[in-house]
Amino acid sequence: MTCAELLIRLLHERHGVDTVFGIPGVHTVELYRGLDGVGVRHITPRHEQGAGFMADGYARASGRPGVCLIITGPGMTNIATAMGQALADSIPMLVISSVNRRDTLGRGQGRLHELPSQQQTLAGVARFSHTLLDPAALPEVLARAFAVFGSARPGPVHIEIPIDLFAAAVEPPANWQAPRLYRPAPDPDGLALAADWLREAQRPLVLLGGGCVDAPEAARALIERLDAPCATTINAKGLLGRGSCDRHPLDLGANTSLPAVRELAQAADVILAVGTELGETDYDVVFDGGFALNGRLIRVDIDPEQLARNQSTALGLVGDAGRTLKMLLEHFPQPLSRDGVGRTRAVHEALALESDPAFMPFVPLFATLREVLPEAILVGDSTAPVYAGNHLVSQPAPRRFFNASTGYGTLGYGLPAALGAALAKPELPVVALVGDGGIMFTLSELATAIEERLPVVILLWHNAGYEEIRRYMDAHEVPRLGVDIQAPDFQRLAAGFGCAAVKVDTPDGLAQALGTRSTQPLLIEIDAHHWQRQFSTS
Template identity: 80%
Template structure:
């Protein structure tokens, strides 16, 4: 067995990998020997950044790591942006790359695809970056990667294999069985103190982040027993179910929720960074907690970032919620539903002029595709959806407006989500500016026969930056960009496409969508807004 063959067997037989994203190159061709007929599906993006975003979407939709095979040098710098987004949002991603021969590393000889130190270049974008020293070290390296994915704070892991090792002989492990790994549970005494504070609170508040997506039942039951208004961040949408009476949504940056947070006497924050893109999207540092803050997180360092904590517990979000719930066998009554309803009534999101064009858009999507998975770029409909959309289950809404905030994410990530969840409809929410970063991935969707809907909001440029320039007295430069004929481009890729300008025409388009390939629906933003007036 060669090192390359051992890699494929470990991924498939030990860790259950069924899909790999990558673009073959002369440095990685040996990774492809034996892939045919192996039961592992290979998906070829049109750019390595697309591979990373597809792996990200696959991981967010399933909870399982997305896996990429990436070429030395430019392939790795191309995927770096996608790794940055995954790192910021704690998304499990395994990037397997080639690197030049061991005897040439660091010598600056101008070898094909050579970087001064590829491992160091990627180290800052991964939980760890490792150069494989010998074939028999591969099982341990992969075990470390999956230990990060399964029992620590997840994120990208990079393992590079020198090209002279691919065909080197390797020894199969004694067993293909993976180790049984469990995540940390919080300290019992600390948990008891947290329970006491929450028991004595008169105005409790709960903040649930993306770390809670695998424990929706425990999260929902706990907040109901605490009778506490609850912020569910963008990555935690659906954790409490649709329109739950204690769910404030991802509205922590809006005044009514900020006031409620400021007045809370005890705050429980679970699996959330308390970061800017969830709690301060108006960027004024106005989200203030004055009560006792209890934080639970897998990452000890995260316990002390962004807000002053009085009690920090290291532990898995799901297990911690279950253990904490044991302290509250009976529901408490503290007016939580009333406080939540008052805050939401004050927000009046559905009648907010800023969101007016998007209320009927998401109502139409909900009516025609009730089980939809929404995958978004950084674009106007996504910013609105962060506040407006409520979903019945977690892992059905994610986008690139959080954390790293990259453009070009929505389309390829939607492909990854559709591959992971073929039984559900997937809609990519993209804008005419951001989609140009990864538009070529329509070809991948056509090639793979993926029935995603690409909902393209065309507002003729970078609208968010235009508005920001206007508000700050900066002359508009570089934001009124030339757009292509998207329908002609989509058709050229073999993708069906149409243009709509009203909820009625959008509903008709969605109802007639193909089920054997992608469908681009271009929404004329100006016409849409005019027809709603």
């Protein structure tokens, strides 16, 4: 078979890929010959950045790598932003691209789509970037990529194939079965010492990050045995599930940037941090450097370098987060008692998020979503409802709340990532939380939503420009330049795509609109200023 045919067969039959995202081009048409009739669904976005965000949303919702087929040169520079977001959040994404012929690489001859070094350009936003020079090496290179996804800290992997190799004849492998890979486990002695410290602690605290999302049962069981308050990052929302008052009684939420949680963290004598970078956009979104840990910090991460970043580690364990939680649980056959529920309740009473003027307008918004679509996956851009939702929202399960406000922090993520989530989890409703500024980055993906008949709700928060930057400029006495941008008529624009659209400005109107969901996408436009005036205390 040809190298292109072998690539698709390996993806599907060895590595279980059933969906790919890409825009055909003259350099990649041979891949499409290989795609025909093999059982892999091809989704055509309207921009390569959209392809990358769709693959990201697909991976976050499903736990499986998102796969993209991308054209040489501009296709790769277009997808680089999406790869940067996936790299920052450790999301498994395989980007397969074409590149110019082997005999022209690096020669600067002005060939179509030529870059001085495409591989070097993309290496900075990938776990690794590889140029395939021998088609016989393709099974090995793909296996390396899926080893990163399954047994190391995941992220984007880029494999580029020279266009003269796509049609090259290659012998298929004798064995089509993928290797069975296991994730690393922590050192038993270190684990025992960590258990001793946690057992002796008087004021323990647990911090759980996105690395834990595949082990929600172990995470819940461990914090209950430890009787310890637990803060989760944004990517770990839903890990502890919901309790009688909408959240688990030991769940502090993603509120480590707020004073009451910071005080609890500073007073903790032993802190267990699992699968979290302890990074700025989860622990210091006010950007004042005020998140401090004074107690003994136990860190668990699949990436050993993470054990030395951001906070001073007293005990570091290299291992998969889920395996470590399960192994650590065995050290606590009986629950301890340290008034964890009482400590957590006191923090929430001090936070009083629902009566905080900064969050009050968004409380009825998320209450309506929870009432009408309690199982929905919420996918967000960088926009005001998302910033509030990071603090307010509790989800019943992991992989149901993610957005681009953390890590790389790109705009234009929400809509295409929501489409990827809907493709990965068609049995669940999906809501994209976007602003009138951010949606313009990838608005063209409405066409993809219509074409694929994806019943995504696009909740458009219309505040007439870049409100977050406006407020930042005002706070720093900078003239408002470039932020009061003109928006289109989104109702007519949606209709032009063939998308149903409606305007609302009250919770009742939102509930009624959500009740009209069908098998097609629905754009619900919220007049932000009118909505906020109803719930303002001023």
